[in-house]
Amino acid sequence: DTGVSQNPRHKITKRGQNVTFRCDPISEHNRLYWYRQTLGQGPEFLTYFQNEAQLEKSRLLSDRFSAERPKGSFSTLEIQRTEQGDSAMYLCASSSGTGAHEQFFGPGTRLTVL
Amino acid sequence: AQKVTQAQTEISVVEKEDVTLDCVYETRDTTYYLFWYKQPPSGELVFLIRRNSFDEQNEISGRYSWNFQKSTSSFNFTITASQVVDSAVYFCALSQGGGYQKVTFGIGTKLQVIP
Numbered sequence: 001d002t003g004v005s006q007n008p009r010h011k012i013t014k015r016g017q018n019v020t021f022r023c024d025p026i027s028e029h030n031r032l033y034w035y036r037q038t039l040g041q042g043p044e045f046l047t048y049f050q051n052e053a054q055l056e057k058s059r060l061l062s063d064r065f066s067a068e069r070p071k072g073s074f075s076t077l078e079i080q081r082t083e084q085g086d087s088a089m090y091l092c093a094s095s096s097g098t099g100a101h102e103q104f105f106g107p108g109t110r111l112t113v114l
Numbered sequence: 115a116q117k118v119t120q121a122q123t124e125i126s127v128v129e130k131e132d133v134t135l136d137c138v139y140e141t142r143d144t145t146y147y148l149f150w151y152k153q154p155p156s157g158e159l160v161f162l163i164r165r166n167s168f169d170e171q172n173e174i175s176g177r178y179s180w181n182f183q184k185s186t187s188s189f190n191f192t193i194t195a196s197q198v199v200d201s202a203v204y205f206c207a208l209s210q211g212g213g214y215q216k217v218t219f220g221i222g223t224k225l226q227v228i229p
Binding site for chain 2: 042048089
């Protein structure tokens with residue numbers, strides 16, 4: 001499978017716990033994006049990386065959220081001290097080249113905070 | 115600020131009918147890109163089309179066609195002879211040009227094709 005993969009697919013946690021999600025982009029893609037999608041809404045941009053550099057962060061990304069892409073390949077998104085409002089689908093996407101190219105999305109990680 | 119409006123939240127059609135999904139966008143940029151994505155019940159977003167702001171040619175791909183009109187800031191999507199497999203949520207999206215990567219999605223239109 002050469003698409004974008006995300007792990008885990010589902011995560012249930014208690015409020016206050018930390019969680020970490022992983023995204024493996026398409027191998028030749030240098031750009032990687034994180035989005036959050038809640039029920040009945042479109043994806044909301046969180047952050048993006050070009051290679052290992054994090055170039056853009058949304059105001060939605062509070063200080064409890066941190067994302068890394070240490071070697072310009074896979075990326076992790078960590079949420080500290082989770083809140084019930086963090087319950088959502090977290091989507092990862094990747095793209096190649098310069099300019100606004102189409103993004104290829106992974107299946108997402110569904111987070112439920114109890 | 116960028117904004118994408120998809121006024122139709124849900125549409126139901128009978129199989130073989132044509133259906134048009136509306137998208138209206140707002141941007142101050144002269145260079146921008148518009149996209150349509152499909153999200154089937156399985157959940158994974160699938161890219162359908164990209165159009166840049168300088169290319170107003172309409173495009174047809176099989177049963178799918180897109181009508182881009184800068185004068186009305188619209189980028190509508192038509193499915194001809196709809197099929198049950200077309201049932202999904204369809205998102206219109208907008209990004210700035212010049213390598214800027216933030217993509218703003220609309221709320222989505224849920225299309226149900228009834229056999």
